[in-house]
Amino acid sequence: MEALTTERALAYLQTRSTTNGDSVLTHLTHLIQTIVDSRPQNAIDVLETSLLLKQTRLIVDEGPSLPRLWKEKNAADVKMFIELFSSPTKAWVDSEVVDEQADTEESSSNDCKIDNLLSDSTCFEAVGVGLGHTEIYFIVLTLKQLGGIKGVSTARFFGKFFGTSSNYYVFETKITEDAQEETTDAEGEKNEKKHSWGRPHETIPPEKGGGANANVYWVCSKPGEKLYRLPDVTPLQIKIARSLKKFLTGNLNGEVSAYPPFPGVEENFLRAQIARISAATLVAPKGLFKVPEAEDEEEPASEIVRDDEWVSPTPAELGTLEAWVHKNPYINLQGRCSLYIPEKDAEEGQEADEEVEEDQKESLPTAEEQESIPERLASIDNDSNISWGLKPWSVTFSSSVPALKHQIVCVRSFLWPGAYAIATPSGFSNIYVGWGLKNVAYVPPAPPPVLKEYETNLVESTELPPLPIPEEPQAGEQEEGQAEDEQAEEEEDAD
Template sequence: MPGVKENQLQEAVAFLQKTGSTGGNSVYEHLTKVVWKILQERPADAVDLLETSYLAKQTNFEAKQPTAPLLTQEQVEKSYSKAAAKLFGNPDVPTDSETGEPVESEAANEYECENVMGDAAMFDAVGAGLGRTEMYGIMLAVKQLGETPALGVATVRFFGKVLGTHADYYVFETTLKEPVEEEEEALGPNDVPMEKGSGSNGYVYFVCNQLGGPLSRLPSVKPTHIKKARQLKKFVTGKLDAPVSAYPPFPGTEAHFLRAQIARIAATTVLCPVGYFNAGEEGALEKAEEFTPQPAAEMGSAASWSHRYPHLKKQGRCALFVKEAEEGAEEKEPTEEESEAGPEALSTLDKDAEVAGGEGWSPVFSSSNQNVKFQVAGVRSNLWPGALAVTSGAAFSNIYVGWGIKNAPFVPMPPPPVATEYDQALVESKDLPVRPEPEAPPAEDAEAADE
């Protein structure tokens, strides 16, 4: 080390060799083991492993197996340091393993998204959202998701954050340039097919537990998932492959349950200012050519907001499905689910049902002084706590941050009926049955016996 005398270097080494913990290890021994471990395995992310070397200190490098790695692959992928480095660092340039030369990568995918940091400022003004720091990481995650060529994303919107018992889900709402290939459904005679590319499956959702971590695409939602989810009141764990332990049994894993909850929340709480969209043919929304924002004082009213997404009906679909009668069979009257008449497109919030005897939406403002310029106003859902819609001028945005629990009375489903008792005639008896009479032998056998 230049500029350091030999006696100073010896004193520094001696200081590092002093016992520095109750376990009897010194800083010198700990750093030696960390460097030796890195030299043995030569990982590509050596800096990340060095930053997480405190894990090695906790185990003293005394693994039961001498060849055990410092961290398992799953731990490395889920570590915050690696996710943050991937999110905030420069993208890795792929190289040829034989020549070591950089390989030309695919061009970044072109996509559209909302102004994430502008939305963060509006949420922050009303005291909601996730804060500027976390929203900056979300902005980078949106960029990462949208630019990935393999995903083929056309639009990206940050839906929100669903809290879990073990980990949380960051949810991103997207549309894809190519439709998702769906597997053929095995439907029973009374099953309802799911919507493809519209209605409850009009958007594709990606989730991750850490910003910058691996993204997972949620499966398409089926009507049976939505109908079963409405009968449950359950927290998510943060593990997509976890079973949903509940009664009545849920037909799928937590990934299907989370997707059903997102569909329910989105259909109820994603809003737009009145007049921003016009309902086109077949319920499609078209942006109005001329839109005049209302004063901020009026945007705290439920009558100033409309539902942007179609209503999710009891059938588990946005568009009703009525099974066609077979040829020659009599037409049956539609059931209650098949004849449900939902609200019209872009219905206003003042038509929503009450929640716990009160209004379904509460107003929020960035300031109690209505004369403040650049006022941010909006409404907060009382049915799905954590859902919020805000606007400032012509800009508006929606977000959900909550546990995925609906604010409604929960009545558990009753258990199935008890099996009926056996008929009294089938009860076991000690009486012996009547002995049957012996059968008479055939005539030929009888003549042979006489001879």
């Protein structure tokens, strides 16, 4: 065997292992350094030290060439992802909900306002909130593709919902009235046929294009995968979701196994949680929005507009809860933003209108009608405390130095852990990163009342029940029976 030179011997000792990436030379160097630092009494007995060092030493991997988010994907999926985002005319969404745009002129003419998430993520990072740079970058690319869909006027990243098996990335958009009319009817029929089983009777109609359904939400399990449009939420789904405390699984078509029974599948439960979180945690600086004067005093304006004369306050002024207001309307006990009162028809036999009015006066108002609804753009300082006396909001700063020039003010929700809002030079930005659970004590709902027993007296009967009447065989069965009887007689004669 040829003798090794010094260079070849060093090259051999520097050969990395295929299991952990370590080499003999590196291991011996760390072993000698450990022995010199610890100075054991019997330095010759280094076998145990060598094994312990091999098991506990941290070996830094160089990392994959692709981002970790796409490490599990194969080369074909990564190539498809790059080609898709390089083409501005393609929309990567569920083909069952929205068709892909093929017309270049039509897609390029779509004027969609997209939030500057890259700039906002830097502000969120200053207060220790948000996602990683790689994840934010892919989310921005997804927003770009979402803005190319026909009918989408605004798009923003709502947040990330954690699940037991998979996560949800939620995007909030506004749809123009023309596109809303085209897709609402078809989508409603599809969802009703798909998830109509086991649904309780809904007496309160949902809000179409307003209230809890003013925005359209899209979800995907990873940025870059197909986006799925969530259906509109119903008041019954919001009411039952308030009495549930359940983790999401990541399967949109999964069953929501809970009591009371939820009217829908997980996509409906996720949509109900989004509506609740959006109504409770979407806050803005005071004075940024205003309620326009309504022409009819009985029907005040439901939409708010941005005040062009608004001037961004200083961080010290934004450091109080009085400087922040709720942007979205309040969801009442009915599960709607506007109270729904059904029309009461006169009963048969009531001829006079006076009798009908007296009957309506005698009927007591319901809890929904007695509920006090907060005004639009109400201050978050007026929110009720959590059950154990904790304030539902807190204000934090990016630095404890008060004289810092560029200070970031962040408002954090304790009622919905994971909801944050920051003040930006152009206004504000909201994000939610959490499990979709409310920070309240879970109180299991009471079971339904026990049914009443049979009211009449039970008398023991000594009579036997009547014998069942045998069914008459049909014509075909009767012929088969006769043939079997004749065959049995022939076999007996043969014997």
